[in-house]
Amino acid sequence: MDDELRMVRSLLDKPAPEPAVVAMGRDRLRTAARARGRTRPARRTMWMTGGLGLTAAAAAAAVAISATGAAGDRPGGTRPRTGGPTVTLSARSILLAAATEADGQTDKVGRYWHTTTVNGNAYRVTGGYTVIDRSQQEQWTPSLPQQEQWGSDQRLGARPDGPADTAAWKRAGSPTTFTAPAPKGPGKGKLEPMPLSTQPGRPNVNRSPLVDGDKVFWLGRNVSMKDLRALPADPQRLKASLKRWYAGHGTESSSDPMSSDLWLYTVAKGLITDMPVTPKVRGAAFRMLADLKTVTAIGSVKDAQGRPGTAIAITEHTKFGGVQQHRLILDTATGRALGEEIVVVQPSGTTAGLAPGSVWISSMVVAQGWTDSAPGSTSGAQRGH
Template identity: 50%
Template structure:
């Protein structure tokens, strides 16, 4: 042993930088587990990462392999992490850098704030051949700068796609039906809790446009409370003041339900990421939101993550306990501009509405295809 120790080259004892070590750890521990083979492809959705990584680095090292190009199309099979695919980074450093990039963007306004996105919702299809599909929906919104106008929305069902080739093969074995029946939780108002089914057609549906007056004539978004365009454009650009402004609306519960408790940190994460993704705020305010996220203790940041359109970005994430399960809620953003690319939820522990889904499955994703000011109405 002494002879072996003496023969060890000196350069092997040199310190390794954090990014290289993270890459090596990801490669060592994030290899996907081989799915168990069954006679029926009933559980064919492939996990994107194995749980072996969770204890060594973080469960946030997740990669999504999506479609290429700007035109919405069915998503491809989820891919496993590779050495260069996902790197766990220091959250504070990355988010402060993103804040600087966000603050450097042009400060402008227009007649309308316009956003366009594609939502993908994972649905199990039960039958002789069980498989999964992504239900695809395109959504656009135009919000007027001036009070007193209408908010205009346009939505279109784009059909369904397949998370992986095994799911498409099972669909073909089932006769390639043009209509499938997805399984989803019944609405609370139905009076009969549990799962129900509803039809999803393969072909895109018609686009539907709706116009509705602004709430109270001037409220445009919800940010802990209903806010006007003037409110949004005058938000504090200091992270401490912005945090204090937002926490005025925090009451100890979830943003969607008063019966579900939520910590102030989780509440701030949800509201701040919504601000970054959807809202027409000044560049310095978006930068302040990133700086506020950097101060949260439970966020994680992973670099080189692909969204459903194949764009590479950085993911800031926080775990959320659900009814019997755990989700990883993520915001993917472009580090060069601080602009949002996608928000999604990844299954960490199946349970509740995600019961039966594989670990690592992207349960829901909203991919931002465009956002910004426009001077022409739809």
């Protein structure tokens, strides 16, 4: 096992020295194997679930990209060895490498668990092109009970998705407003027109008491900070602890059936991307995912922020959004998540009009950690109810 992990670190974390490989794939280094239907803060709180949870999910075309830049259908991420053949990495190897790094992280609890994420939703707008509507969300979750939680949300504006969409947008006169079809509610199949704008909105800042005085996140049930910090660091015990709350349906709606593998993936992803669990528990979550046969390796990717990472994924056949693949993008060098994406495999319903392989929804972690700074003394939030 130690030899396997050393090989994975070598393949993922070191630049290939050949000039041709560097020129074509240098930004795919140090990559990793991290929706909502995102596992969300405690119910009845002020928190939004983020773009991933509100629309119920989509997924990525299972396209693995090698470090040389070639794309194709492959069972795992690939990177060529120096002077040797291409080596295929399994999702298990990628996740175990991330787990090893997670185990070594420091863990000094502060006054708040602070996260900043940038979320994106793709829409096919009137005019026949795709725009990405982006927003930024900050959260401050108190470490002690009977405290207030804070949140800040801001629309960052919509923009054309790629060169072809930009060209179509310019041909349309570079409009600053758009009309896009959007679900009428979470998990709903019906669509209604929604206005979008290229202009950013004003920050919306809120604060509220914790649910029941101590509940901070949703993990198949409302959980307190004490509950999160007490989760078992053994992957089998962690799995057993979580599965007590699995009832055959998704994390967002009891009317949406969900397999146990997809449910565990969704909940474990929340532990990895969102929640202030101990480093050992985060490592256990990686190891739990590594044991799921339905989790596959996508390979080297760039996230929505342009950062290199390695993705693993699981596929879902949805009721209203076609076939989707949930993609978790990790930095194995640190054992942390860069973010998550939902990429279209077979568009339908809420994803109709989007091309297979396109990212429908993304949520990227740009800052995360413990802080003693109150929201009023940090960038973003202003005090007020």
